[in-house]
Amino acid sequence: MRPLLRVPPFPGAPPTALTVPESQSAPQLADEELDGLVASLCDTRVGGTYWAARPELPGSEYSLIRVAGDRARDEATGAAAAATALVWAESGSDATITGDCDPWHLLQGAAEVIVDAGDELALIAALAGVPLRCVGEGAFASLAGGGRSALRDAVRRHVVSGWRYVDPFTRTDMHVREAIALCCFWRQLTISNCDITAAVGFAFWKRPTVEPLLWNGATRVPFVSGSRSFSPADTVAMWKSRTSSSLLGALERSGARLIEVEDGFIRSSGLGADCVPPLSILVDRRGIYFDPSRPSELEDLLQNGSFAPETVARARELRGQIVASGVTKYAASPDSAPDRPGPTRTLLVPGQVEDDRSVVSGGGEVRTNLELLRRVREAAPEAYIFYKPHPDVEAGHRPGSVPDEKILSLADEIIRSGSISSIMAVVDEVHVNTSLAGFEALLRGKQVVTYGVPFYAGWGLTRELGPVPSRRTASRTLDELVAAALLIYPRYLDPVTRLPCPAEVLIDRLATGALDRSSGIVVTFRRLQGRVNRVMSGLWTR
The missing domain is CATH 3.40.50 (Rossmann fold)
Incomplete structure (x- = not known):
């Protein structure tokens, strides 16, 4: 069984584990501590494929069904309490939704969940407080009608025990609470990018480091190199200084929502002018920090924000x-x-x-x-x-x-x-x-x-x-x-x-x-070009 808490598959990132199997018994947690973990998981809405697609949901209550096998799905659909059935499956003509999705999103309008007893969706539904019916035998069968004690036991057995949590950056041990916080950080990032429909003005050498920071959790960032039409339905991430005046004019006329992207304040191990990709960016939906003619998100934080x-x-x-x-x-x-x-x-x-x-x-x-x-x-x-x-x-x-x-x-x-x-x-x-x-x-x-x-x-x-x-x-x-x-x-x-x-x-x-990200053929060429520019402008003859 996979761990409930996992690292999203960010573009360009090799697979990284947040957990390693642990055969030793985990420390016994008091009920109050387990209740705290339950509340934390529910508040942060992490677990499962929490980063993934968030499709449009029915306007009325529905039964969310995730059961393997066509016949079993037909039976579950027939037994559904709600008039509308939302069938989540890997494939099949009866599937309403396929592929990886954010389970917390799918649960938000569900009147009930009908799921295989061994599916992690059962645990997530119980955490979210959605009525649950389990099909067959499996690790989470006791959650159906099991109450608070069954939920505590499931969290103890499947979130706390059997896994050792490892910081992906330092490869040192971390507490499960820290793992939850890190997953929440990644979830919030993907949600903030959900409405981006195009990205313009991004040089090819910037894209590998920018894309993970603009990824919506489901589809690759839609970088646009040439011209295309835009509409008020679009939200466009824009590196404005590298966007042509004609494209910028078209964007402004289209009514598309514009998001400015710029280098961060702690940028990289080399110069942007040398084509060293940025390791930090700023994404601003109001303005941009260096333009005082209008407020930016940073100015709004400083003027109106509160800091814990x-x-x-x-x-x-x-x-x-x-x-x-x-x-x-x-x-x-x-x-x-x-x-x-x-x-x-x-x-x-x-x-x-x-x-x-x-x-x-x-x-x-x-x-x-x-x-x-x-x-x-x-x-x-x-x-x-x-x-x-x-x-x-x-x-x-x-x-x-x-x-x-x-x-x-x-x-x-x-x-x-x-x-x-x-x-x-x-x-x-x-x-x-x-x-x-x-x-x-x-x-x-x-x-x-x-x-x-x-x-x-x-x-x-x-x-x-x-x-x-x-x-x-x-x-x-x-x-x-x-x-x-x-x-x-x-x-x-x-x-x-x-x-x-x-x-x-x-x-x-x-x-x-x-x-050191400052090497590479593009960087080397730009540095050589810079030396030529200095010679041509007489900067060497000081």
Whole structure:
């Protein structure tokens, strides 16, 4: 018999077990503990193929029938209490539903369930409190009319005993309650993707890591490369910066619901401009975090959300993990810090890609790196200023390069090597336009001054010299900001198991270098192309 709790077959992920058979007797659980597991399974609606298809159901009550054999199904259908029978079978002309389905979804309108006594649907129906009739002999026969004690016994025998639960990411033992929580995490992810009918603007090299995070549990993500027609019935996931203006116009005219997808804040072990696939994405149905002209899901979380104490505590631990490991947007770096110039007030100014959507949308009057430097020097005439060019600009792929002599007319030193986190260790303040480096500085306890409108400005954690939307009125702690921006808003993919994972797993993988995704023919070609671009633009002759 299969375990009740299983890992969904996410696209691209090799089969991974959540359990291993255990011959030793499981610890005896008191009735109260078993009741807690029953409540947890029912509340989270996990067990069986909980990730799978959720077909349209009848508008009135029905009898859900899952019985093997045509004759037995005919008899069960004839004995059904409800006027409508919903027959779930592997195949057959009498089947209403075939293939893997979410059993919890099928149960939600059922007046009763008629099922083979050895089918896990019997246990799930009992957990859901749906009246049950079992056909034949089998492991769950006692659940039909057996009451609370029979349900406890079934959970003890088939969920607790006989299995040892194993964390798929660490391969260490985990409690059944942790396994339930992880399955709930995966279930919520697949449900959030159920209405996506197309995905546009996704480069081929991004799709393998993006697809598991946009999968609906039943069908492959419908990536669209060319043109096609859309209607108001469509929900389209869109990488907007890579969607052609003609397709974007067609989408807007169609009335389709649009979902923006972008790189996450902890992205990968390499640059997106080098075609290194993202291991984290942001999926936003309201706007996008870097565009202050309208609210995004992240802004709504920060303005109106409430954060449970355990979530804030988890965010605090995650922040400590990030700082200790040196992980930034493009993974971890052990590089040494530059020398601090004595007791002088010292600032870091990170450059940005000048045509980046965050600069165009949220930079206000500051549209160039030179203008940012000019304003920082004006605000801090006596400070020692480090300037660090953006890695995509240094790689030769994106605009934003400034001649060294112009930089040094405003800044004191240009730093090209070393991670941004190592530079932050020796500065007092970080001055940014809209750069994510400002958020990373907040994680490290630095004072941050903003000249544009990044997502982390306006919550009482930064000093703003740019226009902040008046709708941002809430005050947030740093750990609440981390909870929203790193725990709730993004989606993460474990590069080892290829499974969607919690933030902590990806941080650990990047910190330990568990997998380097920065190699490959596409990445190699893009890096060579970047070198050519640098030579052609004269960046080597500094």
